[in-house]
Structures are given as structure tokens and as C-alpha cells.
Ligand SMILES: Cc1cc2nc3c(=O)[nH]c(=O)nc-3n(C[C@H](O)[C@H](O)[C@H](O)COP(=O)(O)OP(=O)(O)OC[C@H]3O[C@@H](n4cnc5c(N)ncnc54)[C@H](O)[C@@H]3O)c2cc1C
């Protein structure tokens with residue numbers, strides 16, 4: 001069966017959920033081969049990652065070792081992937097549609113002379129190639145596209161598929177890569193990781209509760225957090241709220257923030273500007289609380305409450321707690 | 326320091342975007358074209374860097390005749406001159422082809438820094454800057470919320486999923502920006518008048534040494550096979566809170582099995 005390469009997203013060897021989703025999709029069209037950039041991981045961490053990838057169907061795990069693969073931005077990983085594509089001639093390459101994934105995909109496309117599709121939510125066999133489904137224009141149109149030249153490179157939006165386990169061999173294949181000087185142009189000199197806490201990750205969460213300018217202050221975000229915690233949700237924010245410094249920017253939902261597609265999206269004190277919609281419009285169920293009945297967010301909702309969020313949100317939190325008890 | 330800013334003309338963000346059933350490309354006639362918002366931030370950053378370090382700001386735009394207005398806007402903000410890549414053969418170009426045409430156009434001028442927006446609001450690919458860096462073999466510094474040029478080094482703060490990274494590289498470099506880094510200026514009356522006299526060089530595919538099949542719809546390496554309109558969201562229920570809003574909302578969430 002033809003091999004489909006999946007670039008693994010991991011933190012210190014812990015495989016991210018999005019990679020398990022990609023393996024699940026890859027299995028529907030071919031045999032998944034996972035590409036694990038293992039710089040800085042010890043043998044035990046590599047083994048643990050390979051086992052996990054195997055559980056979700058990876059037949060092979062390409063364990064990429066080499067220096068300066070992760071100390072420089074994007075280009076070295078693109079180079080490593082190009083080398084593996086050259087070796088195994090896969091039928092397609094799947095990456096996660098996050099900043100790094102898309103940029104790796106873009107550079108790989110130029111290197112190997114292939115077309116690229118970004119933000120796909122599904123892939124299927126089509127003729128002797130692959131077809132990808134993409135929601136575009138804020139979800140108003142669904143497009144079926146095909147890569148017509150080279151090896152299809154497809155960036156898959158997180159949370160598009162439920163990960164399903166299905167054992168694969170998870171056979172480790174060592175790959176050693178020497179990063180070229182050209183790929184070492186942009187050096188990462190500092191990484192700042194903001195406090196994450198116990199809540200689910202925004203792009204992976206089944207429920208997202210977001211607050212906007214209507215929340216009024218950073219302290220008041222505790223109201224949003226309390227509702228999120230009662231629902232087991234991630235917390236999001238509009239740009240107005242992140243720009244004001246009320247909530248960290250990596251929680252921003254929208255065109256320049258995260259694109260989320262949860263089962264339930266709750267917008268409190270958010271007007272529903274087009275740039276905000278761009279990041280949440282494909283959510284399955286949308287609920288809003290806003291004091292302005294004319295707020296554009298109400299055009300999108302399945303259920304809306306016109307009212308003061310400072311009253312409605314805490315009351316809802318109490319109601320949820322009561323019903324869950 | 327010579328800076329080239331890549332700017333794209335896109336449909337107004339509020340306009341309803343549609344695909345043209347004739348060839349499955351964006352129906353640009355149906356929408357009001359504007360300068361991609363994110364690129365306004367790139368233009369602003371270029372002007373600030375010029376104010377600090379001297380040099381010239383050139384805007385580079387690949388797009389149809391109407392893109393002349395987009396170019397004019399950037400010139401009225403204060404850019405010095407422009408390159409307009411204009412050719413009917415470019416219709417339907419994908420990201421791969423766009424980066425090729427932009428790289429060729431950059432080959433006709435001198436630059437220390439190329440600035441781009443990190444995303445166009447219509448294609449939303451966020452790949453052109455990385456592709457361009459790959460083609461130019463320049464350091465790629467993308468998703469910048471802060472840009473500092475220090476001698477021959479450029480240093481940015483890159484927005485990431487978990488926080489940010491500091492990234493540095495040597496000029497010439499390719500930098501893409503997010504909207505956190507500045508507040509774009511409005512063109513002044515003087516700026517608007519001055520823009521009318523600023524030079525705009527128009528380049529065709531021939532001028533770039535590109536053959537028709539390398540770009541455009543025929544040269545695209547990905548193709549839209551078909552599209553359908555997503556089912557319209559059925560109108561939801563909106564209630565006004567008179568003390569019972571939270572209960573009504575909880576009932577709705579319970580009915581949908583969220584609680
Ligand atoms: C290039 C660019 C990129 C952008 N990217 C993003 C992005 O990624 N994400 C994003 O969100 N925005 C983005 N924006 C900004 C966007 O245009 C809006 O400005 C922003 O989304 C507004 O945030 P908001 O809805 O919280 O604030 P506002 O539009 O001010 O709305 C606040 C809402 O709260 C309601 N309200 C106030 N008080 C209460 C109360 N007590 N109870 C209930 N409701 C109340 C008001 O009625 C109002 O509807 C971007 C803009 C640009 C130019």
C-alpha cells in the first residue's frame with residue numbers, strides 16, 4: 001500500500017492530538033509513515049513516541065536525528081522532509097495546519113516541485129491521487145481540490161477528525177540529516193511559553209468559551225473561566241480583549257488568532273466582527289450572550305441571549321453546576 | 326536600507342466572497358477590492374523602519390488592473406515607488422506561482438528586507454512568505470509582532486501557539502508581520518496628492534522571464550475540482566434576558582447534550 005508521510009507534532013516526545021488525527025486520516029488513503037524530528041530526545045522518549053504513533057497506525061516511524069534541526073526556524077525540518085520524500089516516494093505528505101506546519105509545507109512544495117493544499121478538513125482517494133476538502137470564505141463554501149503536480153502536500157486543520165486507534169507496526173527507521181547552511185538563516189534565540197494551566201488546548205477543545213470587549217477587564221475574565229471550567233472548556237478571547245491585555249494573545253480566536261471548530265462555541269461580549277468569525281464560524285453549535293440585540297454575532301447563533309454577560313454568565317455557570325451535580 | 330513590501334489586493338473582508346463557476350476561481354468582479362489589511366501593517370512597519378534607518382520603500386503587488394488602487398493606497402501612506410506585476414496570464418495563480426512571480430520581480434530590484442503580511446484574507450494560506458524565503462534563499466522570519474533592525478541583523482518576536490519566540494537572521498531577509506506590531510497610519514491629503522506622481526513600474530510575464538504555463542490557472546499545481554455552498558445555518562433562537570436567560574440557555578445546552 002502506498003505510504004503517506006505524516007509530520008509529527010510533539011512536545012518533548014509527547015505526541016500531540018492533531019498528529020493522531022492525521023494518522024487516522026492517512027490510514028483511510030494509504031499506509032501512514034510518521035516523521036519524528038527527534039533532536040534532543042533520549043532513546044526512551046523516542047521509543048515511547050514510536051509506540052504511541054504505532055498505536056494509531058504508523059507502519060514506520062522515521063526517527064530524524066541531526067544537529068540544529070529545531071534551533072532554526074522551519075527550514076531545517078523542510079529539508080529533512082524533502083530528504084525522506086526523496087527516499088520513500090510517498091503518495092502524499094500530511095502536516096498540521098498550524099503556523100510551523102504550513103510553512104514547512106510551503107517550503108517543501110518549492111523544494112520538491114509539488115502542489116500544496118492548506119486547511120483541509122478531509123482527504124479521500126480520487127483517481128490515482130488524493131482529493132482534499134476545504135472550507136473556505138469562513139465556511140460558506142466547501143471546496144474539493146486536488147494537487148495536480150508532484151507529491152500532494154496537504155495541511156490538515158486540527159480537530160477535523162476524531163483520532164481512532166488501529167495498531168501499526170511502528171517500526172523505527174533512523175534517518176540522519178545534515179542541515180545545510182542556507183537552512184540555518186533564522187536562529188531561534190529565545191522561546192517563551194506562557195502559563196497554560198489545566199484547561200484543554202484551544203485548537204483541540206470540544207467546547208470553547210470566549211470573552212470579548214464586553215467582559216470589561218482582565219479580572220472579569222474569571223467569569224469566563226468559571227463557565228469554561230464548569231463545561232470542561234478551553235478559554236478563548238477576541239482581539240479586543242487580547243489587545244487590551246485582559247487575556248494572553250495565544251487565546252485569540254480569529255483571522256490572526258486560532259481557528260477553532262469545536263462542538264460548542266460560546267461567545268460572551270463579542271460583537272462578531274468578520275475577523276473574529278473567520279476563526280470560529282465552522283463551530284458545530286454557536287451560542288452568544290450580548291447586550292446589543294443588533295450585534296452581528298446573533299446572525300450566526302443557534303441560541304442567543306440578549307442581556308448583560310455579568311449577570312447571565314455567572315447564572316449559567318451556577319445552572320450548569322446544579323444540573324451536573 | 327531598501328525595503329520591498331509585498332501587498333495583495335483582496336475582496337473587502339465584509340463582502341460576500343464567491344467562486345466563479347466558470348473556472349472555480351475567486352469571483353473578483355463580485356466584490357469590492359481593498360488592500361489586504363495585514364499588508365497595511367507591513368507597509369506601516371516599512372515606513373517606520375525607513376524613518377529610523379533611511380533608504381527607500383517599494384511596494385510590490387501582483388494583481389489585475391484594479392490593483393492599481395491598492396498600490397495607490399500604499400503610496401499615499403508614504404511608500405516611495407511601486408512595482409505592479411500585471412498580466413492576463415496570471416489569472417488563477419496559486420501560492421507556488423505567486424511566490425515565483427514575486428521572487429522574479431524582486432530580482433529586478435535591490436532589497437535588504439522584504440516585508441509581507443502573514444496572511445491574505447482571501448486565500449488565507451500563510452505560505453507565500455515561507456515560499457518566497459525558500460526561493461530567495463534568504464532567512465525567513467515570520468509572524469512577527471515586533472521587528473528590530475540592528476546593523477545587518479534583523480530580530481523579531483514571532484507569535485507562536487504557546488507564547489512567542491525571538492528569532493534573528495542576517496539581511497537580506499524575508500519578514501512577515503501580524504497586526505500586533507503597529508497601528509497603520511491614514512494617508513494624509515498631502516500623501517494622496519504626492520502618490521499620484523510616484524513611479525509605478527509595470528512588469529509583464531515576459532519582463533519577468535516567465536512562460537505562460539509556469540503561472541496562472543494552467544500552471545497551478547493544485548486545482549479546485551468542484552465546490553458547493555455549505556448549507557446556510559438555520560436561524561437560531563434569540564431570547565432577551567429577563568432574569569431567565571441563563572436557565573433558557575442551560576435548557577438549550579442540555580437538549581444538545583452539552584450538560
Ligand atoms: C488585520 C486584522 C486582524 C484581526 N484579527 C482578529 C482576530 O484574529 N480575532 C478577533 O477577535 N478580532 C480580530 N480583529 C479585530 C476585529 O475587527 C474586531 O475589532 C474585534 O473582533 C472586536 O472584538 P470584540 O467583539 O470583543 O469587541 P467589540 O466589537 O467592541 O464588541 C464588544 C461587544 O460586547 C458587547 N457587550 C459590551 N458589554 C456587554 C455586557 N456587559 N454584556 C454583554 N455584552 C456586552 C457589545 O454589545 C459588543 O457587541 C482583527 C482586525 C484586523 C484589522
Ligand SMILES: Nc1ncnc2c1ncn2[C@@H]1O[C@H](COP(=O)(O)O)[C@@H](O)[C@H]1O
Nearest residue numbers: 331332387441442444445450451452453
Ligand atoms: N498577489 C500578491 N502580490 C503581492 N503580495 C502577495 C500576493 N499574494 C500574497 N502576497 C503576500 O503574501 C502574504 C501572505 O499571503 P498568503 O500566503 O496568500 O496568505 C500577503 O499578506 C502578502 O504580503
